[in-house]
Amino acid sequence: QVDDAEQIIHAQDLLLGYSIPQPPLYSWLSWGMFKIFSTGLYALTLLKYALIALTFWFTWLVSGQLFQHLQTRYIATFSYLLLPSFAWHMHQGFTHTILLGFGIILTMHALLSLKENHSIKNYLYFGLALGIGLMSKYSFVLFIIPLLASAISISSFRYLIINQKIFLAIAVFILMVGPHTYWLTQHYQEIFISIDQKLKVTSDNLLLDRIKSAGQFAVAAIIFVMPFALIFIINSWKRLFNTDKQVITDDLTLLLNRFYLIIIVSVLTLTLFVSMPHFKVRWFHPLMMIFPLWMLARIERKELLSKSIMRWFAGITIIFTILIFSIRIAQVTIGPELGIYGRLNSPVIETLNKLPDHLIKNSAIKTQDEFLGAHLLSIYQDNDITINGIFYQNSVTHDNNRCLLLWDDDESFLEPSATQNIDSGELTTMIADTK
Structure with missing residues (x-):
């Protein structure tokens, strides 16, 4: 929520x-x-x-x-x-x-x-x-x-x-x-x-x-x-x-x-x-x-x-x-199967779990989405995280050799631009089976 x-x-x-x-x-x-x-x-x-x-x-x-x-x-x-x-x-x-x-x-x-x-x-x-x-x-x-x-x-x-x-x-x-x-x-x-x-x-x-x-x-x-x-x-x-x-x-x-x-x-x-x-x-x-x-x-x-x-x-x-x-139970169980979802059952964690471990390790993570940022603070407590321009250091000081930019394309946030991109990609989590 x-x-x-x-x-x-x-x-x-x-x-x-x-x-x-x-x-x-x-x-x-x-x-x-x-x-x-x-x-x-x-x-x-x-x-x-x-x-x-x-x-x-x-x-x-x-x-x-x-x-x-x-x-x-x-x-x-x-x-x-x-x-x-x-x-x-x-x-x-x-x-x-x-x-x-x-x-x-x-x-x-x-x-x-x-x-x-x-x-x-x-x-x-x-x-x-x-x-x-x-x-x-x-x-x-x-x-x-x-x-x-x-x-x-x-x-x-x-x-x-x-x-x-x-x-x-x-x-x-x-x-x-x-x-x-x-x-x-x-x-x-x-x-x-x-x-x-x-x-x-x-x-x-x-x-x-x-x-x-x-x-x-x-x-x-x-x-x-x-x-x-x-x-x-x-x-x-x-x-x-x-x-x-x-x-x-x-x-x-x-x-x-x-x-x-x-x-x-x-x-x-x-x-x-x-x-x-x-x-x-x-x-x-x-x-x-x-x-x-x-x-x-x-x-x-x-x-x-x-x-x-x-x-x-x-x-x-x-x-x-x-x-x-x-x-309440239907919201988090039946709802996703029917393709009905919102903040309560949005599959943010399921999507983040698809990120490869080697990509997360030693990465500073940045997002403009505070809702997504809250999930990042909960899941990646060993990473340095920046949310909407505010820096949160959740671990002891260490060198970050890359910065991971995350955003939700269902929201009104624009895709961030960056120089010297190493790689970019898209993660998709299906809410329900669709044809």
């Missing part, structure tokens, strides 16, 4: 920031994994699924702080498997967003732990969680601002936030984000220009256009939580809308209620002045990842949910999970 290739390239060095519009924490973790397991997809996959496992585990812990029934805790923990943007992209396409999801649920756990015990340890933990969240992805601010605003609006939480001990949390937070913030002051233009190009926020549109953009924003948010939300809207709508007047109200439920109230009010207010940013469904983690917790807080009663609802939830979750895994 492109994101994995990006990490292989950037995590070759431990820097305060990288030329991608993301904080460096995931790249730092990748760098550490490469030092332990060597550069490659194995280390990145191990890191990714370790973070996913931690996200599920901390969701289980948070659900224990929020809910009274074991049944509700199971639903909350496995709810991610019914959020397609999470369930699908956690296997394909996400790197920083996986760390963001962990940062979000870690921050929830830290805040609720602080509510349970106002100890110095929990204040330090809260600062650490905030630092991890912001250093995972800049969009974490879309989560923490409404969360802190809702917490301050509740007296029991306000006491925790407006407290001398909070400076301990702030100190830990500054220690974590300070070095990167300094780097950001030197490179803010390239980062924020890239973010602005993604979001496409403008104030020039007519009010009707701004309302339309808000509608599209809302639809994308709703799609993010389907089919999980639909299951409980159909089966538990009386509880959800509190027609039975038995909803459990406490400060924790109130925190979630006000979190989403603040988001709704903010969106409506912004619509009066600017068009809502162009938000893809898979970008809604900061706003919608804890939506299942809010929904279950509305639904839970002293009585358990019926067995039929649990059968619906379990059945759809199992079917959905099997479907996703089946498609």
